[in-house]
Amino acid sequence: MYSKRTKNIKEKSAYYMFGLHAVKAAIKNPNRQLHELWISQNARPKIFTDNEISNIPILNIEKTKKLPISDNKVHQGAILKVSPLTQPKDIDEIHKNKNSNLIVILDKVSDPQNVGTIIRSSLFFNCNAIINTLNGGSSENGSLVKAASGAFERVHYIQVTNITQTIIKLKKSGYIIIGLDETSTEKISSFRKGNDDIAIVFGAEGKGIRRLTKEYCDILLSIDGNDTFSSLNVSTAVGITLFHIQSHGPDAV
8 A cells, every 4th residue: 555655756757658568568467556548449458358457547549639648659559657666676685586596787778679678588588687777777668668568567677876786796695797798709609507696787789888897797708690790789689698598507408
């Protein structure tokens, strides 16, 4: 139960998410606070039944002249006003309640489309959490959640003020820290995952992992590929890396 003050704060920070998968997943998430739904007649049966949603205004998109989001947003007939999800405040909470031994760390990755796609891949490959910077990293918003295609409701996305301190804390908890660095001569194909807890650090496109962050990594690896063209989209790099890590784990054939 929210106090009146907490409820007011959450409503003030509310935003509009959009897209069939994102909206459907949010409606089914008992931890998501909903405020109002804008829906088309065609999208309505694809997203919810009448007993799944109540006590919030439901507006018909076809009968509305002006939508609450810009015209260039591809909403697929579904727009939902929500409060941001409450995420764990401390990395210890993640470690204590972990479902797997794999974490993705994003060092100032700011593009919401990339972050959303990374969250989607991370859930698919059973990551326990995605950590990004509070300053310079993309926060929860409509574009990010749509790109995550429903995955945002099912995985922890945590923003921290200091990536280095977070890495230090993870190392004290027993995590091996792997940094993806395109200049490293050691390739990801040479890495074999045991039963260790692992956190993998990815840098922003163009800049890569920052110098100080890199210094705190235990291993620096690059992705095998064309040595004359080493630059990959960060979300693509995450997908390739997670696939390799999972396929070369202790249970791999």
